[in-house]
Amino acid sequence: MMSTAPLSLKFKVTGMDCAACARKIETAVGRIPGASGVTVGVTSETLSVTLAEPERESEIARTVKSLGYGISGEAPASDHSGQAQGDHDGHTRPIEGSWWQSPKGRLVLLSGGLIAAAYLATLIVPQFSLYVFLAACIAGAIPVVRRAVAAARSGAFFTIEMLMTVAVVGAVIIGATEEAALVVFLFAVGELLEGIAAGRARSGIKALADIAPKTAMVETQEGLVETPIEAIAVGAIIVVRPGDRVPADATVISGVSALDESALTGESIPKVKEPGDRVLAGSINSEAMLHCRVEAEAKDTLIARVVKLVEEAADAEAPTERFIDAFSRYYMPAICALALAVALVPPLALGADWWTWIYRALALLLIGCPCALVISTPAAIASALAAGARRGLLVKGGGVLEAIGKVSAIAFDKTGTLTEGKPKVTDVVPLGDRGEAEVLRIAAAAESASSHPLAVAIVAQAKARGIAFTPASHSEVLPGKGVSARVDGRIVTIGAAQRLGVGSIDVLDQARRLEAEGKSVSVLQTGGKVLGLIALRDEPRADAPEGLKDLDALGVRTVMLTGDNRANAEAVGQMLGMEVHAELLPEDKLAFIRKLAQGRGGVAKVGDGINDAPALAAATVGIAMGSGTDVALEAADAAVLNNKVGDVAALVRLSRRAMRVIGENVTIALGLKAVFLVTTIAGMTGLWIAILADTGATVLVTANALRLLRIKS
Template identity: 40%
Template sequence: MKSAEKEEKPGCCSSSIPQTEDGSQETEACCATEKKQQSKGQEDDCCIPEKTENTCCSSEQKSGEGIGKNPSNIQATFTVKGMDCPSCAATIEKSLQKHKGVQSVQVHYGTGKMVVGMEDASLYDSVPGQVRKLGFEAESIDSAKNSQTYKVDGMDCGSCAQTIEKHLGSHPNVNTIRVNFSTGNMEVDHSMKTNDIIKEVQKIGFDAALSSSVQEDQSKDTKKKWFTTTSIAGIFLILGFFGSFTPLPEEMISALYASAIVTGGFKPARSAFFAIKSGSLDMNVLMASAAIGAALIGEWFEGAMVVFLFALGNTLQNRSIERTRNSIRSLINLTPSQANVKSDDKWVQKPVEDVKVNDVMLIKPGEKLPLDGEILSGTSSVNQAPITGESMPVDKQPGDKVYAGTVNENGALEVKVTKLVDDTTIAKIIHLVEEAQEKKAPTQAFVDRFASVYTPIVFTLALLVMIVPPLAGFGSWGEWLYKGLALLVVACPCALVISTPVAIVSAIGNAAKNGVLIKGGTFLEKAGVIQAMTFDKTGTLTEGKPKVAEVVSFGSERKEVLRIARTIEEHSTHPIAESIISYAKERSLAPFQGTAFQSVAGKGAQATIDGTEYFVGNPKLFKDMNVSLDEMEKQINTLQEKGSTIVLVGTRHEVLGLIAVADTIRDITVQSIQKLKQVGMKEIVMLTGDNNGTAKKIADETGVDRYFAELLPEDKVQAVQKLQKEGKPVAMIGDGINDAPALATADLGVAMGGAGTDTAMETADIVLMADNLEKLPHTIRLSRKALTIIKQNVWFSLITKVAALLLIFPGLLTLWMAVLADTGAALIVILNSMRLLRIKS
């Protein structure tokens, strides 16, 4: 899902195209926000750069269906989750359009929004149910605003989340519910009291608390309580075990083991009851069945060990998983809760929630900024590492942007607030990262589908093992019942199910702390297999700001040439003119008194100084005035081949000097490209609209392997497609809306400078918050490490299960060993995934 700004617009063809100040429409932006809606090659169903008309119609809009068809109907807007391709959107549209009373349906796959036109408002509540039947989740945008978010403790894997969803989803006062195991978040739209929701969750063996510091502290106390019951169960188990070596009666030893089962097994048994009631088959059901079965056949020690190891394993898993979830929550604590705001010429402390746009804040040295803003007065260095990941503080002066959560290193600043607390850059980062952590990666989706089939099959197999062999006369009932119970324990695919999401959460959290936004597990996996990287030159590899590279004088002094140039260029806003003015200012060269300033379209400018006409412009300007350039032609050509733009200074009769202006390479560019090659990037490619000479010079200086020069925006798209046809997964790195078509075409779109542009944060797959490439090698290395760890987790989980299954039938695997293998494997998978949190840039 790409653009948050565009989600509120029902259509794509016109309204979703951003409007510029003069009212024109930017087709490229439209293409970017709707990018990857269709699989590669289906260009007829979405924008392509060759199209010049202001349209961006998807296939469903072209069909003639849509809200515009009947503007008088009742409209309702929903968010739709679960769509993984545009055909899903088409399925929803076709199905709902057949529903009586529905006049029109428009589903946007790119934004995940659905607009439904209805004859009667009574149909409003039935829409989510109809969508759910199709295998998707629909939620009213209005109800989403009134929903509450809770933190849930005690979930061990995705099946726990499903149990909570099914239990609360069946409650008449709950409209919608969504539980995400990876982040521990539960979003509920309901008409109940908060405490009633918490009690319902506690009924099924979990703990819930509203997302605030007070409730989170309460949840920590609750976790300690569950750890106490585990400890008590362990004490009973130890007493029973050592008691078996004493003359204690057998009944007393069994009673101690039974006490351990009841104490440690109460919570999972209660959870198992509600799981069965809601139609789920989770690990609590399997473990409770194994413990009860062991007790029924007289294996009290086995039952007690199953319960204790399961409870202990859950406690350790919960604490480990919570550490990965906290990888992004820690960002929330970066911003102060109070701001020092000017009120009637006095500075007063206000909660950040009460601060309004255009209020003025005072930020003292060493303080964190509470909100985003613009500096009104004062100069300082600001540590922006929490937002951009930049290692060095950035110098700031009046007019510069500053961000909430960053640290004012020295010098007091007065800052005008530009964004409310919920709209700050860091708030957007937290929101986008949490959304990203909740999106399933392809590997995770596959594993979930596999587990949903695997668990019922093994459960059925366990029942058959308990019944068929003894009926057929192969061994005793007790022997096969025991093996069936062990098989039940092995049936739990906990380690396999959490093998991917914990790794994804850890990697995305690590990236966010280093100033990189990865929009979801899909893009993390894509980044891990990228073989070719294409860079836009201007503003990405280079500063994008031309600077004076060389000044040459012919008969006049260099200072005089620069003073004449500054005098004329001060009346121009062209970037080249600004670079010449800055160069002269740095050398304290004042302008002359000039008159009769005039622009020469496409060639330069002129002015009269002390009665003489002077000109500043390109060689063509002087050739048109028949000024001879023979003596300097060779020098001009040499400088142009080096990538410089030539500005000549002179009169109608002679050239007094030349100024060579060139775009400078970013300080971090060469280092970043070298690091990309070190992490295994096969090809680095540069795309530029500049001439071949400039492209070659930049390529040689930066170390890129290949370049494409003299490109228009649509040519950049073709260059990306050419690389894709060569069989390379391609990433495109750009710095703005001009690169949108190429960013959309590439397998992975990476935008730079996200901290300064909302568009970049919303449209790209991966966003480098800093305005440089410093964190790009870290992103690729992190993604590749994440892929490696996911593969390790999946294979380890499968091999552990297979080994356990093979050991059951010879009688080599006891019940408690099966539990130890299951919980141990899950814990190892979690700890292996947590290594991603420690990878440093």
Template identity: 40%
Template sequence: MAIKKSLVILDETPTPDKQPRDMPDSRLTETYIIEGMDCGSCALTLEKHLQSNPAVKKVSVNFSTGKMAIEHGSSAEEIIQEVSKAGFRAAVESNERTAERKKDKSAFHAVVGSGTLLALGIIGSYAGSVSANLITVLYGLAIAIGGYKPARSAYYAIKSRSLDMNVLMSAAVIGAAIIGEMLEGATVVWLFALGNMLQSASIERTRNSIRSLLQLTPPVAQVKIGNERIEKAVRDVAVGDIIVVNPGDSIPLDGKVSSGDSSVNQAPITGESIPVDKQVGDTVFAGSINEHGMLEITVTKRAMDTALAKIIHLVEEAQAKKAPTEAIVDKFARMYTPIVFVLAVLVMLMPPLFGLGLWSEWFYKGLELLVIACPCALVISTPIAIVSAIGNAARTGVLIKGGVYLEIAGKLSAIAFDKTGTLTEGKPSVVKVIAPRISESELLSIASTLEQFSTHPIAKAVVQYAEQHEYATLQARGHRNITGKGVTAEIEGRQYFAGNMKLVELFNTPLGEYEHLIALLQQEGHSIVIIGSQNEIVGILAIADTVREASVKALSELQNAGVKEAIMLTGDHEGTANHIASLTGISRYYADLLPENKVEAIKQLQSHGHKVAMVGDGINDAPALAAADLGIAMGGAGSDTAMETADIVLMADHLEKLPYMVKLSRKTLGIIKQNIWFSILIKAAALVLIFPNVLTLWIAIISDTGAALIVILNSMRLLRFKG
């Protein structure tokens, strides 16, 4: 198994305050998968335990992702051993597909064993022939089997000077045994073990939401060498190699089609539901599926550099970042636990000292307080929802780089769009053909004959339109390009031209009835190609950057999702901006803008109280993307720059997934609020019910583990969110 390691070189001149003499001069930064963490405070316990090791320089454990990043100067085996001492299991993370590790069934065995002994004890208590001592032994064994792991974790938590649920639960069970409540203690242990097992299974499913993307690419590729095909591990395929992908197979690496044509399902990368036609020269992505014809692909990126690999890496980084709400909750939880712990001790001691009740009665109430002193459900209320949402988004073609951006997206009230390439296709097309005296086919034949040797984008648009409609070019001679005006040539013995008004003036051709029409088309933002001869105008072609259908639909859905303002920022003139706005449903636009003017427009929106997102290509709109509360780039699958610069990346090169992203973000904020209020109300109810003697230890543990499980299941609804 390959281990991903990066070398960190320390200061070349070590000093006593930096590191001891026997410490190595280099340390490894590694990522480990951690198993066995039952609650958010477990991560803190493990962090503190490892920080006490002199070989460890820096460590960060993330409960929601189940991962640990650690910089150390020892071997991986030693780190794994240290983790096991704290009661958890660790394995070095690998980006490559490996055989699945054998699942640890110790939690299941503990639940079954402890539950069986508890059941036998309860049954025996109702049978007169079973001695009380034997029943006590059964309960004691149930506590020992179900409580071994929590007690071990509690030991290391105490050593690390942290109060987690394992410490509190262990103290409560020991206290219950001291006052003779063995049945209560055994029930608490079994419920705690059962709850943790169910929580772990649910959380692991959430964590796997992004790891499943690793399974999209095959482990081997068919490499073409001469006329032969050789099977190679994907990691060994080099840039420039030619791989062969059969119909129905997954594409193993990013590349360009060198032979063949097919339709490719890119949904795992871009989220596009409709397969995309691919032919020679087109880009294909690892993880997409070749649906029809056989393709030969020239590899352009190694396995670790593919778009899919970058998605997985960036999303796992995003899942590890704390959202603002999570940071607030963590701060509250750090204060809440010690306060309730001290309160529990005071409840045990103070009332009996003042003669307000029996020691056993108040000691039991104190034990109940201990059980509800750990806010597990509250601590995981935010991170599990964030991880679920980010994982879902990644599988749908939306890359969200952290919980902070997910929260901002859920509060957006205005979205600003770049025009060219975002709302529009970004290339000119023929949108109107005006030929009152000759047929459209005749006009386009003349136009394409004139424009076929020009490299101007408008000329290319005319030729492409003629080819799409299968209009034939004509015989011509004497082609001449007149810079800044157009082109001219002799066709069938007659001199024709195609160009702008300056060329018409050069030929001194009368416009006649076309003058008003040309002015109107230009006012609407069209570029005009006038085709004529010295004697007359033959026809007019109106050229424009066409609006994307996906943009119109997305803007309508954004309005339905609650986004109040959709603004267009463009460097084009007023007529073009007005025309595009009318076609797309844009509520406001700013025209004739330089890049710095776009920043001013963003700031103006923010000054009016809007949370503003800027949608662009991630390159030309960099200043506006940075100035906005949220920068959203399109076409991330084909652009490394977009992936790196924006806060949120739409992997496809259109806006289809933008409304989904906004709806997902708002749904996530709603679920986080539900989780937080539910967690607080459950704890408040438990606290209130202690003093009327309604609460019992086993009800207290159900309220804690049950609430955590409900919060997890509620958050997991985001994995199935479709928008």
């Protein structure tokens, strides 16, 4: 008899507001026979589960629906999707659009209207007011009681809904119907606010996915055809008109235009793109039409990868969040035990009034609701991750976000990280009767046909200085030496002085002086006469000095780890004012990182190349430059997509601000509860004040967390 292979399923679950919702679903689904690996993501609204018995797939939808959430799903290995929509009480759909059009909003309006009618009845027909209050209580409590019973049947007994149910039913029994109705109304308001807040934090991430357009203009034999982006194959030619967003990661094959990439990287200045340059999905074409070749499918574009990573990161618990989650598991039963003691001990031991102490115990249950505590951390983390992603700072999890702010040292790679990764002309030294411009003109003409990085840099410098030149009529590569070309009817050569056999002591001394500064030196000569020297170096990024100063101001030590030659590395290090370790192999970098990591606070590694991957993985936090290799991006825990050294300091600040907000939230949540626990036991506050305090704390921590979405830089 053949055994059935386990089935891995992924569902979309709507209506979750916080970690408590996820925990209820995990507990309930985990009790289904054969279910394992149950994980729920609040931000990504996903439920993943592996079933040993695939025929039980439909039980998952029934279980989640019974808890009051909406669910739809698909089984990757089959066509039977198990799709189901939850019954539409207050938890089944996310709050989008106007709040009053949502189920939670309608419940608040109904409950509030009935309470207003009840208070009006006390003035007009007092004998009927009790029944109107009871109707308000029942209308608002039915969804809560239903979810409490469903959760209890699924094994989750100590839920917020169960505390509410016990408190409201108890209040009605002891005659506090008016307060019970107020409690139900305020709880509904609290849930509405939680739903709005969760939607705000989630929309901050979802907005990223909307940056890229859904269709593209594709060149075909029939002309331009508007095509859904999912149907465009790699290699297809697309047309991006002025004002359009680039629909896919692509390479420009014709046209020159400035592109606004601010939505992807936070960089406000448009970048000029020309044939051969890479363009990213979601960037805006500002000037002229571009023809581009698609390089990645829709699911593999940079923006799609960012959205996926941010969603996964938002659902990955930070150490602080795991602690609070574990704490709340013990906290809820403890509150229930304390409430039971308050209800029983004074009447039994001291002969106190039963109704008074039962009332205080019910109020204590409401005070004990851990809504604010449970939402305090994930709301802040989701907001921080979304705010960072919108500014080109990608962090792959709450744990990473927490760790970045604690690092005491950051090790930077040099080439492509602290520097641009490509040489630039730094010095033009004329040695004959020619001026700088003339030396550069002849050199650019000779190098115009070469694709060597030094040749490209010389040509670029001539263009940047507005020096016109005519490409050499004939050029020849001199293997291991340089280039020979015919310029202005004469043969000129350009290359390293030693390799071209330059004998002038004066020329060689000047070349060595420039080389001592970490520069590569090319000699331009004709007919045995040296016309001049051109020095080139991979220069630091424009923002590197300021970015390193920012880290120093934050109390973070910075160090350069590079495989480049010592002279070059020390020259760049001197310009940046930082500690340098050069001529390192990948294993040397790894050993140095491990040594640094032994210090207090851990160490971060910033790099962009394949040789940085081992060190990135070994560091407490690995940070990749956005222009780096895919290997580096995958190995890293975070990325600065805008390739700015200053963004590393921005990551540290974002982390520290997020952790400060989390600390404030925990203080607010526990502080208010501590105060009202005392006042409730002392009889100073009652039921509706208790739930108002809990709702107020939830609103405060949520609003505080959402402040992170407004970070400007």
